[in-house]
Amino acid sequence: MKTERSSDSFSPSEGSERLLLQRAVPLLLAWFKGHKRDLPWRHGRTFYTTLVAELMLQQTRVEAVKEKYVAFLEKFPTERELALASEDEVLKAWEGLGYYTRARNLKRAAETLFERGTPRTWEGVKALAGVGDYTAGAISSIALGLKEPAVDGNVLRILTRLFADGSAADTVKKKFSDLLREVYPDETADFCEGLMELGATVCVPNGAPLCGECPWNALCRAHGSGEEERYPVRAEKRERRVEHLDVFVLKNGGAYALKKRESGLLKGLWEFPNVPSAPRTAEFWEGHGLSLLALRTAKHVFTHVEWRMTGYFAEAATRGGEFLWTTAAEIEEKYAIPSAFRAFSDWLKGD
Numbered sequence: 001m002k003t004e005r006s007s008d009s010f011s012p013s014e015g016s017e018r019l020l021l022q023r024a025v026p027l028l029l030a031w032f033k034g035h036k037r038d039l040p041w042r043h044g045r046t047f048y049t050t051l052v053a054e055l056m057l058q059q060t061r062v063e064a065v066k067e068k069y070v071a072f073l074e075k076f077p078t079e080r081e082l083a084l085a086s087e088d089e090v091l092k093a094w095e096g097l098g099y100y101t102r103a104r105n106l107k108r109a110a111e112t113l114f115e116r117g118t119p120r121t122w123e124g125v126k127a128l129a130g131v132g133d134y135t136a137g138a139i140s141s142i143a144l145g146l147k148e149p150a151v152d153g154n155v156l157r158i159l160t161r162l163f164a165d166g167s168a169a170d171t172v173k174k175k176f177s178d179l180l181r182e183v184y185p186d187e188t189a190d191f192c193e194g195l196m197e198l199g200a201t202v203c204v205p206n207g208a209p210l211c212g213e214c215p216w217n218a219l220c221r222a223h224g225s226g227e228e229e230r231y232p233v234r235a236e237k238r239e240r241r242v243e244h245l246d247v248f249v250l251k252n253g254g255a256y257a258l259k260k261r262e263s264g265l266l267k268g269l270w271e272f273p274n275v276p277s278a279p280r281t282a283e284f285w286e287g288h289g290l291s292l293l294a295l296r297t298a299k300h301v302f303t304h305v306e307w308r309m310t311g312y313f314a315e316a317a318t319r320g321g322e323f324l325w326t327t328a329a330e331i332e333e334k335y336a337i338p339s340a341f342r343a344f345s346d347w348l349k350g351d
């Protein structure tokens with residue numbers, strides 16, 4: 001459900017924040033015109049290209065997305081090509097960006113656009129696969145000219161600093177969405193992107209913000225009191241769950257074993273066979289008649305889970321039918337192996 005719209009009943013502090021934000025809007029728009037970075041998704045923009053960029057930018061840094069975005073659009077220039085592509089082709093083009101559910105969602109969203117055309121409302125955008133409140137706001141503002149806020153961690157940070165708001169950042173999302181909706185200017189794309197740009201390049205998350213370069217430095221309450229780094233106040237972090245896995249890079253002649261992950265994290269992606277660590281490892285060894293060539297440990301950190309892996313590079317006596325056996329060259333060309341397993345991929349070299 002969409003965040004509820006506000007009534008006119010602002011508290012006195014919200015009233016003063018609204019006035020502050022009203023003054024901040026034109027300063028941000030003027031600053032953005034002169035300082036925006038030259039990013040590939042800011043050229044020749046359509047609804048589809050904005051959707052691709054926004055899904056790629058979820059949980060991934062701008063620098064990592066830049067190159068992938070250009071290559072992805074060369075392969076799938078419109079929703080038509082993406083809708084008609086196979087899932088393996090799409091996952092391969094996504095390789096290196098991680099969080100592959102986004103790639104599948106993007107393909108489903110492209111199918112919807114191809115079948116039903118471009119949505120015209122926030123609700124229509126939100127109904128697309130993989131689009132949450134933030135992404136719906138960003139796409140609505142940037143591609144459709146709608147006055148719909150997009151509040152992510154960047155926007156929370158810069159607004160908690162502007163207002164010197166000591167509430168835990170995750171509790172003020174609705175309040176900030178309401179305030180932004182009240183002051184949204186007609187230049188919806190520049191405003192939305194200006195907020196993101198300020199958070200990414202000036203009012204930065206790690207280390208001291210660059211207040212000397214900020215268009216809001218005469219208004220900002222945190223800067224006024226010299227307490228910029230006190231904000232945002234963070235809620236307590238959830239502990240990451242640790243899972244132990246044994247990963248097998250199995251070789252037989254010139255072929256290597258892959259299998260599709262059946263459940264949990266990375267479901268549906270190609271991977272090296274793996275099992276939860278001992279005691280099941282012994283059964284696996286016996287069942288496959290393996291002789292060990294190399295052994296290595298590695299770690300991969302997801303948002304809420306950490307994998308601690310022991311990798312076994314081994315020669316298999318037979319080609320087990322439960323696996324897809326393929327060459328290193330084909331793996332490189334056709335199958336997207338998640339970066340969690342990258343620590344073991346060099347065992348495929350020299351094939």
Ligand code: SF4
Binds near residue numbers: 162203216217221223
């Ligand atoms: S003045 Fe400093 S703390 Fe305030 S919004 Fe600008 S960069 Fe952030």
